[in-house]
Amino acid sequence: MxxxxxxxxxxxxxxxxxxxxxxxxxxxxxxxxxxxxxxxxxxxxxxxxxxxxxxxxxxxxxxxxxxxxxPGLLDAHVHLIGGGGEAGPSTRVPPVTLSQLARAGITTVVGVLGTDGTTRTVADLVARTLGLRDEGLSAWCYTGSYELPVPTLTGSVRRDLVFVDPIIGVGELALSDHRSSQPTLDELLRVAADVHVGGMMAGKAGIVHLHMGDGLRGLDLVRRALDVSELPPRVFHPTHVNRNRRLFVEAGELVARGCSVDVTAFPPEDDPGDSLYAADAIDRWIAQGLPVSRLTCSSDGAGCMPVFDAHGHICAMDVGRPTTLSDTLTELLARGQELATVLPIFTTNVADLLRLGHKGRLxxxxxxxxxxxxxxxxxxxxxxxxxxxxxxxxxxxxxxxxxxxx
The missing domain is CATH 2.30.40.10 (Urease, subunit C, domain 1)
Incomplete structure (x- = not known):
């Protein structure tokens, strides 16, 4: 060169x-x-x-x-101002840097808050998103965090989408996790309705990016929301669906109803336990003949990845790295997957879901x-x-x- x-x-x-x-x-x-x-x-x-x-x-x-x-990779789940904090202020992860994203081949990024919507704010996230734009990347973000009521910048999910340029949806709202606000079906529907209509008014994606925990309820709330509402399935985008095999099976069934789901590129040194590494999950998805167009992959970069014991105490901790996204693509190619088959999972599928038609394609x-x-x-x-x-x-x-x- x-x-x-x-x-x-x-x-x-x-x-x-x-x-x-x-x-x-x-x-x-x-x-x-x-x-x-x-x-x-x-x-x-x-x-x-x-x-x-x-x-x-x-x-x-x-x-x-x-x-x-x-095409440059799109990562729809990065803790731009750092995640963590579940074990106190010293466990807050530092913000992600431009070069960390660039080394992963990420040219478009979407920021999330995560667990902590108290000491970290949507205003901070929007500011960092705009900063990355100034530094040369294409960047957007979600309003909200794990919790309900949804933390916002303007006091309203709908106003955030309509009036705040980088905000394209709500996320990562937690379901089936002991750190969630234990949302009811009605609460989930109200948030999803606001983000859907706000997205329509602003010409944005208008999706609810859902953090999925290990809870036995799995994707039940999403299924019930589809059963009882008129909301389009594309509004719901569950992530971490490879965190256990039962949830991954549920995710494969959910896409038949029109949803897209997201696998997380967990650090390779993590003990997988009952989870699936992203490359394994994508291999299995393709082998089972599930629609590749309904699958995306993200890094959870700069997010804290705690391991809890039976009493809810953190017994181990790791940090997501943006490079796990490109590492997953490299691993898939090393396993013999065709580049043209797996590349949409990291590019066009994400761009189409986020309604960024000028991204994810050459x-x-x-x-x-x-x-x-x-x-x-x-x-x-x-x-x-x-x-x-x-x-x-x-x-x-x-x-x-x-x-x-x-």
Missing amino acids: AGPPGASGHVPSASPLLQLLRGAEVFAPAPLGVCDVLLAAGKIAAIAPELPALPPELCRVHDLRGHRLI AAGADADLVALDDHGHIAGVIARGRWLIQGGQTVVCGPFERSAS
């Missing part, structure tokens, strides 16, 4: 107006073969087997022969969010909105405070 466009600790000045990526094997996510890709002003301008050369003073050329070029007019993979499936380059963040496997753009912190 050519030299980095800028290697300062902060976001560099704008990239060249035109960039030509030569000779990569392109997956859009459908395979397009070896193509050139022209980027212009943060967008994909053209994709073709061979694009004409342009004057060097107007266009920077990058040789990507031997690489696979895919096509003329789409945002210039791309990841270059080497022949082992590892990330060699990341472009977000036309700007290189990773090049030649090296981080070339960091957040404004990352170097001082190191």
Whole structure:
């Protein structure tokens, strides 16, 4: 690859107006073969087997022969300002950084609060979301946390969606978990109705992103909500459905009713117990012939992953890492899964669910969010909105405070 466009600790000045990526094997996510890709002003301008050369003073050329070029990954569940806090203030996880997301190939991210909607606020989350946009990523967030009533910025779920640009839904509202507010069916329906109508009014996704715990009730509340209401199934998006095998079976049954579900890329060193690693869950999903279009994968990056004993005491703790998302994709390829088969789980499926039509795909007019993979499936380059963040496997753009912190 050519030299980095800028290697300062902060976001560099704008990239060249035109960039030509030569000779990569392109997956859009459908395979397009070896193509050139022209980027212009943060967008994909053209994709073709061979694009004409342009004057060097107007266009920077990058040789990507031997690489696979895919859409930037979308992660719909990251604790942008840090998660945790279940065992006191010292267990609050630090905020996620730009380079942590970039190294995972994530070019679009959606932030969540998690358990703690008391010492962490929706205002903080919105501010960090806007900050990541300034740093070069595409970022949105959910209003709310595990709890009810839903913590909001404006005092209303519907107003949050209508008046606060980055907010696209409610999440992660907890079900079947001892840390939840133990919501009733009526309470879940009221939140889902508000987020659905708010999404319609604002032209946004309007989904309820549901944290699923280990409780025996599983997805029962979601099934009952579909039974008794007129709400479209797409409003409900349960995550962590691979946290135990019983819940994973329920999730497979739920998609037949029109819902999409999300598996979490748990850290590989975690003892899986009764859970399924994300790659195992995706393998099983495909082997069972379940609709791949209804499956997404997220990292739970910067989220605390506590292990509780029978008395509710934390006996172990880990932290989610954004890189588990790209690691899961790499592992699937190493197992022999076809890239075109599994790639939508990390790209178009997420973009379509979140109604971000300009994300998750490589096509003329789409945002210039791309990841270059080497022949082992590892990330060699990341472009977000036309700007290189990773090049030649090296981080070339960091957040404004990352170097001082190191």
